Amino acid sequence: MKYAYFPGCSIHTTAQEYGISCNAVSRVLGIELIEIPEWNCCGAMDAVYAYNPLLSISLSARNLALAESMKMDVVTLCSACFFTLSRANKLLHEDSELKGKVDKLLNDAGLQYTGEVKIRHYLDVLLNDVGLENISKNVKVKLDGLKVAPYYGCMLIRPPNIVNFDDPEHPHSLDKIIEAIGGKNVDYIYKTRCCGASLGFTEGEVMMEMTSDLLLEAKNVEADCIAVPCPLCHFNMDAKQRSIESTFDVKIDMPIVFFTQLMGVAFGINPKELALNKNCVSTDKLFKRFHA
């Protein structure tokens, strides 16, 4: 199983534990991720798009052109990159005037994109190419009794006319992976509720209000941790958790892990290779009993 891998900016910076644990898990499952050489920012959803739509779409298109020459499906870890690349792909298919403009820009830079690339999220690959059976087979330490709140967020599942491998209202892909490694999914009503995303940069208080709902509800249902598939959600819930605690004067102390880290622990991979020490809210207590 070989894929053109698009890490996205945060995998090299604030979400290193996601990329590192994904590599470790991929090795076990025989997934080969070949990084797209010289990839650039995906186009950053609304951050670049609102300032200059053509710039955002060209950023995506350059990545897609580079990936097309590799003749493999593109796989991303970041939900926002997944959405942004998929949206550009769709707009280029539907809007021939836009396609003409972007083609010319790419050609002048010695690139071309015919529109044949398929963009997929790593969760989709796990579920549909690797299969749950193969995942269960590799479990060495069943995560027995670990209560996990599966959090999907937004761009992984919405809107269904752009990203559509899971149900937008009642997604199940992450729940199934957690079950397959022996964890217990808690009933978590905010699994598809927005964390506030990039509002963290500009409307700190609004983001903190939104993210605090997610954290407090996970605490209400007595989850041991929240499992996430997106670097931005992770940043708001994990890195900003201390700020949220001090702003609202509450104690939360909820570990936020990438689902790949959970899988890695279940596969018996050494904590260093899963970068468990990089999460801001400590994961020590959470995983102590599962480490050999």
Add this chain to the structure above:
Amino acid sequence: MKRNHVHVITSQMMDKSFLADVMKMRGGKNVLDCIQCGICAGSCPAAWAMDFTPMQIVRMIHLGMKDTVLSSSTIWICASCYTCTTRCPRGIDIPLLMSALKTTAIREKIPARIEIKPKFHKSFADIVQKYGRIHEPELFLKITNKTDVRALMQNAALGWTLLRKGKLKLKAPKVNQKVQWSSLFANVAKEESK
């Protein structure tokens, strides 16, 4: 009982060409399909922080209330979570419409209620054009509100944690220039200024 005059609409508020302009925007083509059912307003997880709900914004577009729409906080607070569009029975791409309205507000230099918002988008785009990827410390320095002491303190603590964990790279990222990075984006700028 007294009537609340805050939301009284007058003919001076209406700009006849605005609806047509919006319908030419990406995301705005089918705004007239809106039946004002309100599922977007009810679903929006950030509506409580907005001055108008997405449903009201669409209705104000119908009425040509350009200034009210473009100076609303709504267009800047939408987090593009797509809950609204997923549920919209008329298939209106509200987040894409909000983005297009933001682009218009930025280009027409309409002040946002929160000054930092247009700056965030411009800084993000500038940094990405410069390096090919985002460089968080630089973005952060450009958009931090230096007068909000509490936010500064929280961010300083956060910055320290991230540095300690090796998650904040002070050195800027670099995409190899051999792939004609700069020419591609110089041409984007030329194309946009046409």
